[in-house]
Amino acid sequence: MVPLLLCSLLFLNVLYESKSQAAQHTNFVIVGGTGDLARKYLWGSALRLFVENFSENNTFSFYAGARVSQTDGDKALNDILNSNKCDSNDPKCEKLRPKFLENAKYVVLKYDENYTNLCNTFRTEKGPEITIHQIFYLSIPSSAYQSVTHNIHSNCRHEKISSTKVVLEKPFGLDKESAAKQAEVISEHFHDDEVHRVDHYLAKSVSKQILNFRAKNREILDELLNGQFVDRIEIVMKERIGNKGRIDFYDQTGVVRDVMQNHLTELLALVAMELPVNISDCKMIEDYKLHLLRQVKPVSSDALLFGQYAKYVEEAKDEIKNIDQSHLTPTFAAALLQINNPRWRGVPFILTSGKHMDERTSHVRILFREKEFCVSGCADGNSTFTKYPRQLIFQIGHGPVPSAGILVSKSLFNPSWPSSMKELPMTSKDSAIHGQSPGDFHYAVPVVDTQAYTMVIHDLYHNNRESFVTTARMLLLWEIWDNVIKETSLTVPRLYKEFSPVNLNFTVDGLKLRYLGQGQSEYSGKFDGLEMPNFAVIPPLFRNKTLFCKPLKDLVKVLATYIFKTAENAIKERNIFHIAFSGGNTPVILFKELLGSFPLFPWEQTHIWQVDERCVSQKHENSNFLSLHDNLIKFTNIPYFNIHPMPVSFAGKICAHESKGDNLYEDMINHLIPAQVFDLILLGLGTDGHTASLFPGYTHSKKDKRLVALTKSKADGNFDRMSLLPPLINNAREVTVLVTTKEKHSILQKISDIQTRNKQYPITYVSPVSGNMSWFIDIEAWLGQ
Numbered sequence: 001m002v003p004l005l006l007c008s009l010l011f012l013n014v015l016y017e018s019k020s021q022a023a024q025h026t027n028f029v030i031v032g033g034t035g036d037l038a039r040k041y042l043w044g045s046a047l048r049l050f051v052e053n054f055s056e057n058n059t060f061s062f063y064a065g066a067r068v069s070q071t072d073g074d075k076a077l078n079d080i081l082n083s084n085k086c087d088s089n090d091p092k093c094e095k096l097r098p099k100f101l102e103n104a105k106y107v108v109l110k111y112d113e114n115y116t117n118l119c120n121t122f123r124t125e126k127g128p129e130i131t132i133h134q135i136f137y138l139s140i141p142s143s144a145y146q147s148v149t150h151n152i153h154s155n156c157r158h159e160k161i162s163s164t165k166v167v168l169e170k171p172f173g174l175d176k177e178s179a180a181k182q183a184e185v186i187s188e189h190f191h192d193d194e195v196h197r198v199d200h201y202l203a204k205s206v207s208k209q210i211l212n213f214r215a216k217n218r219e220i221l222d223e224l225l226n227g228q229f230v231d232r233i234e235i236v237m238k239e240r241i242g243n244k245g246r247i248d249f250y251d252q253t254g255v256v257r258d259v260m261q262n263h264l265t266e267l268l269a270l271v272a273m274e275l276p277v278n279i280s281d282c283k284m285i286e287d288y289k290l291h292l293l294r295q296v297k298p299v300s301s302d303a304l305l306f307g308q309y310a311k312y313v314e315e316a317k318d319e320i321k322n323i324d325q326s327h328l329t330p331t332f333a334a335a336l337l338q339i340n341n342p343r344w345r346g347v348p349f350i351l352t353s354g355k356h357m358d359e360r361t362s363h364v365r366i367l368f369r370e371k372e373f374c375v376s377g378c379a380d381g382n383s384t385f386t387k388y389p390r391q392l393i394f395q396i397g398h399g400p401v402p403s404a405g406i407l408v409s410k411s412l413f414n415p416s417w418p419s420s421m422k423e424l425p426m427t428s429k430d431s432a433i434h435g436q437s438p439g440d441f442h443y444a445v446p447v448v449d450t451q452a453y454t455m456v457i458h459d460l461y462h463n464n465r466e467s468f469v470t471t472a473r474m475l476l477l478w479e480i481w482d483n484v485i486k487e488t489s490l491t492v493p494r495l496y497k498e499f500s501p502v503n504l505n506f507t508v509d510g511l512k513l514r515y516l517g518q519g520q521s522e523y524s525g526k527f528d529g530l531e532m533p534n535f536a537v538i539p540p541l542f543r544n545k546t547l548f549c550k551p552l553k554d555l556v557k558v559l560a561t562y563i564f565k566t567a568e569n570a571i572k573e574r575n576i577f578h579i580a581f582s583g584g585n586t587p588v589i590l591f592k593e594l595l596g597s598f599p600l601f602p603w604e605q606t607h608i609w610q611v612d613e614r615c616v617s618q619k620h621e622n623s624n625f626l627s628l629h630d631n632l633i634k635f636t637n638i639p640y641f642n643i644h645p646m647p648v649s650f651a652g653k654i655c656a657h658e659s660k661g662d663n664l665y666e667d668m669i670n671h672l673i674p675a676q677v678f679d680l681i682l683l684g685l686g687t688d689g690h691t692a693s694l695f696p697g698y699t700h701s702k703k704d705k706r707l708v709a710l711t712k713s714k715a716d717g718n719f720d721r722m723s724l725l726p727p728l729i730n731n732a733r734e735v736t737v738l739v740t741t742k743e744k745h746s747i748l749q750k751i752s753d754i755q756t757r758n759k760q761y762p763i764t765y766v767s768p769v770s771g772n773m774s775w776f777i778d779i780e781a782w783l784g785q
């Protein structure tokens, strides 16, 4: 392996050096050793480490630990090892591989005793003279870190062991608090120097060259890398793959947590940090990185854009039960970051990442300002490309170039390459690379292109900290992203088409990012079978009234809380709370929430009324009152006299006009509710625009002073109905409208204009005179999907 800048911890160095003559043995345990990561990368990397460093005096034992039985584990490990072959033409590897296989075993790691047994073998098997190291690579869900690190600590801390390393994979928490908590739990048992949090992006061969390259061209870059010359810096990770098969995980993370908060911001630090005089001094590198990260301003919510590929929610439906969150999960994001120091003030750092993009690439692209003006001969030229733009590109992984490397526009400067890189002539099947002709670049690639995880394992073994994230840095990374992730948790992403995200172009507008174009409307109509929603953002108001728009479960919580607070206030002020509920199935989930989460609801001072009722007996399955009773009333201690069903059945007759049930209800309201002001009325909305039992065609004359009336619906079995009327509804202190399910999307679109007010859509007559009105609309209804 080519010598790389070695940034190691001093005390461990000393430890290795002092024993370098004596024999050493390393016990390498992969906890979760038959899982995905282990299968794909870790065992292959272990083989490479063994081939590189095994000797008579430098021996290894490898263990795959997991919870499955010995027989199943043996088989699983065997399959993995068989699939990890040597590279062709590597005789050294072929020769040593059998020895490696001999030294790789599966162990059951399920109970405390299993750790005790395993670790006992570490200190006894190799005789007294040997120096023994142990490495535990935790390739398991982070929820298991606490118990596993506890087990390691309490069973494997023998004085004969010279060094212990624990390796952790992301996610390092889901936010600042959980990350800090995780760090605290780990630090109870392990010294910071023993803890290795992997960021495999830092182990990529070109990431490793960034500081080398900067140091090699220190003078010119020191002059160029600042706001005077740099127009902007783009840090990009685009993938072709999507999230099929891992929606459950992705719903919890989303693209920002998954790659931007860690990989892309780490790249930003490598490019933007001041360059230490001695880039072999790892302590100094870390200090400079921390210093830079402290100068990065926390991302603001208007500097962050979200997208989601169109089939995401469809995929979610196949994989998980509750897709409420899936509507909001970003699979694409763009962010503008600012660095508050003299070098970078005013230079936008644009981070973008997405799934199912048009290409696969990851790079850091530094674009320089145009400093020359063409006055003469500007129009001719054979190439479609001018010598501009001038740029410096770290192509970290896949992309338009034949192999990951560093590109410098010839018009920018003639770079010196570190000895660990070699210059190549640029050949590309593409006609343009990052907007320039391939021939216009100087181009070099790392002499050895080591796979990232092989580098992680190499660094781990050799005490090189470059591929790992310190606790301090991890927490600073969260400082940049934590707030904005929380603030934007309900932002609806813009949908884009898989592999053709044409509507994601955006622009930097001062300190904000803005999508170009009107978004969906430009791509209106059918979109791979999906109707594009008009409602790409959630505004604070709908029809000029307060809007609450959330996934259904959250929405119901908010509404229940709203009702509870209103009840408390009413009782504080007037000692009584009058509420009227609509019928139908929609409120049932609300009733459950009220009963489940508000055991102290003041039912004893509450009066329950009905907004609407079908003309059927109270025992009929279509009776709204029956539903209200069975789902709410019977579980409460509400006094019998506080319950006010609509008198649809009277003296043996159902809604007979001569029985004047509507008048009766009006009288009861007049009698019990001062000025006929309800404290709260809960309405629904039909797909046809009806509300209460006011159906399309309903007209209301200004002279009509009635508060309750019999109505008719042509739909719904032609039942006669009884309903509260707009003059009464609009008198209420609080009117809330609960709208759920995607079927309601189309009616929401039709009434979204506040000017719309007509008999086709009776809901448009609802507009409280002096009270408040709030819409509670779930995400499905809002988006129509």
Ligand SMILES: *[C@@H]1O[C@H](CO)[C@@H](O)[C@H](O)[C@H]1NC(C)=O
Residues within 6 Å of the ligand: 021, 022, 023, 055, 056, 057
């Ligand atoms: C291994 O260590 C022993 C004891 O220190 C020493 O005698 C021997 O020469 C070493 N072997 C090699 C190959 O370095």
Ligand SMILES: *[C@@H]1O[C@H](CO)[C@@H](O)[C@H](O)[C@H]1NC(C)=O
Residues within 6 Å of the ligand: 001, 052, 053, 058
């Ligand atoms: C491991 O191998 C590398 C490359 O052969 C060598 O430079 C290094 O000294 C070895 N390290 C140990 C601890 O044996």
Ligand SMILES: *[C@@H]1O[C@H](CO)[C@@H](O)[C@H](O)[C@H]1NC(C)=O
Residues within 6 Å of the ligand: 070, 107, 108, 110, 111, 113, 114, 117
């Ligand atoms: C693991 O521990 C359990 C509980 O002590 C024990 O029954 C089992 O035999 C152990 N398995 C191995 C492989 O040590």
Ligand SMILES: *[C@@H]1O[C@H](CO)[C@@H](O)[C@H](O)[C@H]1NC(C)=O
Residues within 6 Å of the ligand: 278, 279, 280, 281, 282
């Ligand atoms: C750079 O730092 C390394 C590691 O701390 C040290 O060994 C080396 O002597 C330093 N070089 C200079 C020129 O100071």
Ligand SMILES: *[C@@H]1O[C@H](CO)[C@@H](O)[C@H](O)[C@H]1NC(C)=O
Residues within 6 Å of the ligand: 380, 381, 382
């Ligand atoms: C265009 O290309 C031809 C042939 O390669 C060359 O002779 C000529 O100078 C070029 N013209 C310009 C303006 O670069």
Ligand SMILES: *[C@@H]1O[C@H](CO)[C@@H](O)[C@H](O)[C@H]1NC(C)=O
Residues within 6 Å of the ligand: 502, 503, 505
């Ligand atoms: C997005 O920008 C690219 C590059 O300028 C352009 O080719 C493409 O047409 C743009 N897309 C749209 C929809 O405007």
Ligand SMILES: *[C@@H]1O[C@H](CO)[C@@H](O)[C@H](O)[C@H]1NC(C)=O
Residues within 6 Å of the ligand: 544, 754
């Ligand atoms: C929206 O409501 C505000 C106050 O609530 C009012 O001043 C304004 O006129 C309303 N706008 C429309 C278009 O009704």
Ligand SMILES: *[C@@H]1O[C@H](CO)[C@@H](O)[C@H](O)[C@H]1NC(C)=O
Residues within 6 Å of the ligand: 733, 734, 770, 771, 772
């Ligand atoms: C409307 O809501 C505001 C704020 O929640 C509240 O202060 C006010 O009392 C409400 N108005 C009525 C008429 O209930």
